Amino acid sequence: MARSPIPGARKETVNFMKETKTLSTKMTMPKKDIEDIPAAAPGQGRIAMERYRLQVDRQTKTSYATHDAAESAGAAIKKAHPLVQVTIYDAKESAITVL
Numbered sequence: 001m002a003r004s005p006i007p008g009a010r011k012e013t014v015n016f017m018k019e020t021k022t023l024s025t026k027m028t029m030p031k032k033d034i035e036d037i038p039a040a041a042p043g044q045g046r047i048a049m050e051r052y053r054l055q056v057d058r059q060t061k062t063s064y065a066t067h068d069a070a071e072s073a074g075a076a077i078k079k080a081h082p083l084v085q086v087t088i089y090d091a092k093e094s095a096i097t098v099l
Contacts, residue, residue, distance in 0.1 A: 053089040060089070067097075074099045 050063035052070040057075060064070040067088065074086045078099050088097040 049091065051091050053091060055087045055089055058087075069078050071097075071099070 002086075025058055050065045051059045052065070052067050053063045054070050054074050054077075055061065062072065063071070067090070070088045077084070078086045086099040089098065090097070
């Protein structure tokens with residue numbers, strides 16, 4: 001059974017969308033000189049990677065030019081923290097040495 005409209009009720013539509021006003025002015029920033037631009041913070045750029053990379057728990061910590069230097073640094077870390085995994089990654093040969 002269909003509902004019949006209430007007798008005497010008015011049909012009214014309501015617009016819930018209100019008008020919004022926009023500003024007609026344009027916001028501009030003052031021009032900056034090249035000298036005013038700050039230099040990059042130290043440590044933010046990429047470091048130059050050597051051939052042998054010392055990795056602790058699969059995270060590269062530093063790199064060395066020789067395998068002996070990387071091995072001695074890795075041995076010192078392994079001695080101080082025996083539970084961590086210390087590896088040396090050879091970027092040229094794509095080889096990994098586990099300490």
